[in-house]
Amino acid sequence: MSGIGWIGAIIIGGLAGWVAEKVMNADHGLLTNILLGIAGALVLNAILGLLLGGTLGGWIGQFIVALVGAILLIWGWRMLRARSS
Template sequence: MGEAGIGWLAAIIIGGVAGWIASILMKANTGIFFNIILGVIGAAVASFLFGLLGISFGGWLGYLVAGIIGACILVGIVRAVKN
């Protein structure tokens, strides 16, 4: 989160929005707290994975995109483990 150049409060807000968008895209029925967790952890996961490929996200918009992608990945993993 520090590498994106945003603060903790902004990370929580953007993470919540990213998790909410991901829950809509993945048709996951999650609450606001889980959306925030999905978005923040998802952004970290996506940033790491894309960093391995040499792709970096920066700023608020980049953090949002990474959060959405990462949260979708996390929802997919949870669904795969459940089934």
């Protein structure tokens, strides 16, 4: 989440995590939402950087990356839990 600072990353991560929670019909708390959004953004930014040589910029671009990343993390977690049960 380059260029938006830590406060911006927390705000975007929290919003993206909350939206991802609603989209995926999950039940997480505020802290988990923020962490999922930030982790999702970090993971997807790294993947986009490797595949495309760059990532989406600005607040809206980072929100989209964080949202998609958080949704993928929730989906992946569900797949791992389903496989282990």
